Amino acid sequence: MNSLEKELLASLDAGRDRSIAFLRDLLRIPSPNPPGDTRAAANFLQKALSDAGLEPRVFSPHPEMPNIVAGFDGGHAGRHLVLNGHIDVFPVAAHEWTRDPWGGEIVDGRIYGRGACDMKCGLASITLAFLHLHAVRDRLKGRLTYTAVSDEETFGPWGARWMFENHRDLMMGDCLLSGEPSSPLCVRFGEKSPIWIAINIRTPGGHGAYTHTSTSANKIAGAIVTALEEVADVPVRAPDNLVAMFRDPSIAAQVDEGCGIGHASYISKPTLNIGRMSGGLKVNVLPSECRVEADIRLPVGLTREEMRPVIAEILSRFPEATWEELSPPHDSPNWSHPGGEMMQILQDTVVGFGRRRPVPVITLGATDTRLWRYNGVPAYIYGASPDTMAAADENVLIEDYLHILKTHVLAAARYLGSA
Amino acid sequence: MTTLAETLLSEIESRREELIALLQGFVRTPTANPPGETVAGAAYLETFLKSRDLPYRVIAPQAHMPNLLATFDTQRKGRHLVLNGHIDVFPPGRDEHWRHGGPWSGTIEDARLYGRGTADMKCGTIASFVTYALLHRHRDKLAGRLTLTAVSDEETGGKWGTGYLFKHHRDEVAGDCCLNGEPSSAHTVRYGEKTPHWLVFTIRTRGAHGAYVHMSDSANKIATRLMAALESLTELRSDMPEAVARNLSDAAVRQALDDGLGKGAADLVPKVTLNIGMIEGGLKTNMIPSECKLEADIRLPVGVSKARMRTEVERILQGFPQVSVEEVSRPDDEANWCDPDGEMLHLIQDAAVRVTGIRPVPVITLAATDARFWRLSGVPAYIYGCSPDLMGTYDESVGVEEFLNVVRVHALSAAAYLAQ
Numbered sequence: 001m002n003s004l005e006k007e008l009l010a011s012l013d014a015g016r017d018r019s020i021a022f023l024r025d026l027l028r029i030p031s032p033n034p035p036g037d038t039r040a041a042a043n044f045l046q047k048a049l050s051d052a053g054l055e056p057r058v059f060s061p062h063p064e065m066p067n068i069v070a071g072f073d074g075g076h077a078g079r080h081l082v083l084n085g086h087i088d089v090f091p092v093a094a095h096e097w098t099r100d101p102w103g104g105e106i107v108d109g110r111i112y113g114r115g116a117c118d119m120k121c122g123l124a125s126i127t128l129a130f131l132h133l134h135a136v137r138d139r140l141k142g143r144l145t146y147t148a149v150s151d152e153e154t155f156g157p158w159g160a161r162w163m164f165e166n167h168r169d170l171m172m173g174d175c176l177l178s179g180e181p182s183s184p185l186c187v188r189f190g191e192k193s194p195i196w197i198a199i200n201i202r203t204p205g206g207h208g209a210y211t212h213t214s215t216s217a218n219k220i221a222g223a224i225v226t227a228l229e230e231v232a233d234v235p236v237r238a239p240d241n242l243v244a245m246f247r248d249p250s251i252a253a254q255v256d257e258g259c260g261i262g263h264a265s266y267i268s269k270p271t272l273n274i275g276r277m278s279g280g281l282k283v284n285v286l287p288s289e290c291r292v293e294a295d296i297r298l299p300v301g302l303t304r305e306e307m308r309p310v311i312a313e314i315l316s317r318f319p320e321a322t323w324e325e326l327s328p329p330h331d332s333p334n335w336s337h338p339g340g341e342m343m344q345i346l347q348d349t350v351v352g353f354g355r356r357r358p359v360p361v362i363t364l365g366a367t368d369t370r371l372w373r374y375n376g377v378p379a380y381i382y383g384a385s386p387d388t389m390a391a392a393d394e395n396v397l398i399e400d401y402l403h404i405l406k407t408h409v410l411a412a413a414r415y416l417g418s419a
Numbered sequence: 420m421t422t423l424a425e426t427l428l429s430e431i432e433s434r435r436e437e438l439i440a441l442l443q444g445f446v447r448t449p450t451a452n453p454p455g456e457t458v459a460g461a462a463y464l465e466t467f468l469k470s471r472d473l474p475y476r477v478i479a480p481q482a483h484m485p486n487l488l489a490t491f492d493t494q495r496k497g498r499h500l501v502l503n504g505h506i507d508v509f510p511p512g513r514d515e516h517w518r519h520g521g522p523w524s525g526t527i528e529d530a531r532l533y534g535r536g537t538a539d540m541k542c543g544t545i546a547s548f549v550t551y552a553l554l555h556r557h558r559d560k561l562a563g564r565l566t567l568t569a570v571s572d573e574e575t576g577g578k579w580g581t582g583y584l585f586k587h588h589r590d591e592v593a594g595d596c597c598l599n600g601e602p603s604s605a606h607t608v609r610y611g612e613k614t615p616h617w618l619v620f621t622i623r624t625r626g627a628h629g630a631y632v633h634m635s636d637s638a639n640k641i642a643t644r645l646m647a648a649l650e651s652l653t654e655l656r657s658d659m660p661e662a663v664a665r666n667l668s669d670a671a672v673r674q675a676l677d678d679g680l681g682k683g684a685a686d687l688v689p690k691v692t693l694n695i696g697m698i699e700g701g702l703k704t705n706m707i708p709s710e711c712k713l714e715a716d717i718r719l720p721v722g723v724s725k726a727r728m729r730t731e732v733e734r735i736l737q738g739f740p741q742v743s744v745e746e747v748s749r750p751d752d753e754a755n756w757c758d759p760d761g762e763m764l765h766l767i768q769d770a771a772v773r774v775t776g777i778r779p780v781p782v783i784t785l786a787a788t789d790a791r792f793w794r795l796s797g798v799p800a801y802i803y804g805c806s807p808d809l810m811g812t813y814d815e816s817v818g819v820e821e822f823l824n825v826v827r828v829h830a831l832s833a834a835a836y837l838a839q
Contacts, residue, residue, distance in 0.1 A: 090706065093709060118628070222642075261633065262634075272632070275705055277698050280696045283696035326704065389627065
């Protein structure tokens with residue numbers, strides 16, 4: 001460990017309480033998406049950057065969904081690393097929580113709140129990492145860019161996607177590091193890709209006692225949900241090296257330990273989630289309309305072009321149903337080199353902290369990192385445990401958060417190099 | 420010698436215009452429920468009784484929902500017949516959708532009288548009042564007792580109407596038989612009805628990110644499996660009383676049900692039906708839903724009790740530990756029936772043949788009425804009224820002649836039941 005790295009760690013240790021307070025403050029600013037209004041949380045981040053003398057640029061193609069970009073050059077020429085996080089979080093079903101979802105409470109060494117793992121922990125971490133590195137910028141090589149975007153949770157058009165379409169030059173670099181949840185035991189180098197579809201079922205409807213007068217939109221929806229399970233059996237042709245990696249029992253075991261039992265086995269399989277079902281007007285009316293929203297995840301080795309006809313065939317058995325695709329139509333499963341330089345830096349940095357060497361993982365969820373991969377930029381994710389992601393009582397271990405912050409700081413410093 | 424029946428028919432004929440105006444005036448008095456404000460409707464009926472010096476009582480546990488109770492004894496011992504009708508009607512919906520002068524117009528066009536409640540059931544309630552007044556005038560030719568009940572709060576369950584009368588004035592209103600003028604059509608007499616059993620199922624799971632299908636059960640997928648499992652309820656075999664089973668296998672009865680309620684209706688009368696009226700689960704496409712609600716409208720036929728249905732549902736739910744259930748229909752109701760071959764049924768049939776030339780067949784129907792209070796107390800209750808086809812619609816109406824026929828059939832069958 002060189003002297004710069006030692007200094008950085010010392011300043012992180014000294015700033016421990018401020019780092020914890022920073023995440024708690026960020027969690028106390030609601031930014032659920034939908035509806036996706038992130039202005040208050042974005043203001044908080046901007047202020048942190050401005051207070052350090054940076055001049056963040058803000059792009060708000062949607063007035064309630066700002067995107068923040070900041071950057072600095074090191075004292076010497078070198079490579080360009082981009083940090084990325086998103087400001088919006090999942091919505092909250094408040095009655096299911098035993099903690100205040102916007103309270104930032106600390107209980108038994110954990111910080112609670114919506115976004116604690118997805119991904120205000122990671123967002124706080126890349127923000128603070130950026131500020132710590134900015135403070136020593138003269139001794140760093142290359143360039144560091146900070147991007148904090150909105151509209152990620154719904155893969156809407158106003159966040160990273162808009163930035164790539166309109167300011168690609170600001171987003172591009174030689175490598176991307178993201179703080180999305182990965183579990184401290186894993187580094188994400190690739191991800192599955194979602195196909196989201198909305199299915200609308202229409203029937204004549206009628207009185208609820210007169211079940212002979214019409215088919216039921218809700219019952220047809222039930223039959224469709226059952227039939228759609230067939231998408232999980234569509235064959236997958238993944239690259240041999242990836243197949244081998246996740247068949248390795250020790251890698252699979254660590255993936256499951258970090259990302260949840262069963263994760264490894266779903267990396268190479270399509271999955272089906274029925275996110276929403278909504279049908280009918282009243283208990284005693286035969287429903288004339290039902291809407292189903294399905295979330296299908298494609299593994300590496302299965303394209304949208306292969307999956308679409310399967311969906312179309314299943315739904316063609318139900319003449320009462322029409323459907324449309326809700327997800328971006330050109331996304332695909334994506335990955336960076338599982339043995340790439342940033343992967344090794346992250347692994348070595350974590351081992352240097354006395355923790356277990358994180359294993360490379362392809363994750364089930366999609367993130368904005370796909371946009372960098374589509375543009376040829378290797379992208380890696382290191383962040384919190386996904387254990388309570390999107391669930392009630394979402395939380396992060398304080399020690400994990402501080403570990404992730406240290407890892408981001410050192411990995412970025414090592415990637416850029418110092419003079 | 421002129422029979423009482425002939426006298427009644429000729430008196431109805433001579434008062435034809437007066438009777439039509441009587442129904443018109445009642446229709447022009449709004450009594451929508453909800454909100455259930457029926458004071459004006461009750462006052463209208465009170466005027467009818469007062470002007471004929473017929474004593475009555477107002478029983479109003481809710482001041483805005485009065486019930487009327489009138490009774491007379493003849494000079495001879497005999498049986499006690501109770502007439503029952505309701506004052507409240509369905510809400511009118513949107514005024515601008517009515518094609519015949521609005522919901523309370525009472526307009527007559529092409530020999531049909533239009534307005535909310537004409538069919539359900541102001542036609543029938545007026546028939547009860549006219550029958551009561553006519554038979555009172557001729558009480559010297561009758562035996563036993565005749566009681567008239569006009570209630571509010573039928574459309575919303577009867578707690579403050581017939582249910583209240585049965586709870587607090589049972590001796591006065593139960594009687595030996597009930598005649599009710601709810602819609603039935605000229606082709607049927609209703610002697611029984613299925614009962615609604617409404618259940619709200621709540622499925623709760625942990626929830627998770629939608630890509631992490633190994634992290635949580637899906638409330639929506641469980642709801643789907645529950646829906647499929649609940650279908651087995653429709654296969655339950657009812658312990659159908661033999662008299663009902665015989666009635667339901669009668670070809671004429673089956674034809675009348677299919678004609679009246681749509682093809683296939685006859686098959687459903689003896690069966691449990693399941694409608695999943697509402698399903699609502701999940702917050703977002705890409706979250707594994709942690710909660711889903713199903714609202715099921717189960718209709719129990721005669722021979723399947725609520726207690727048995729509860730046991731069956733509990734049995735199904737043993738396979739669904741994530742599901743809780745709440746009953747939202749009235750827990751004390753049951754599918755109900757009286758003798759499809761009973762005396763009053765034959766009297767109604769005979770009167771109908773005489774008046775309309777049509778012999779109505781006895782049927783069990785899917786709709787719930789206040790007649791259930793009598794049947795569940797062991798008192799036979801029969802329904803004969805106008806066609807139900809337009810009830811609750813923006814064209815709700817009753818044929819003028821159809822209305823007069825209901826009056827005639829009620830008067831004749833009530834008189835026959837109380838004949839010396």
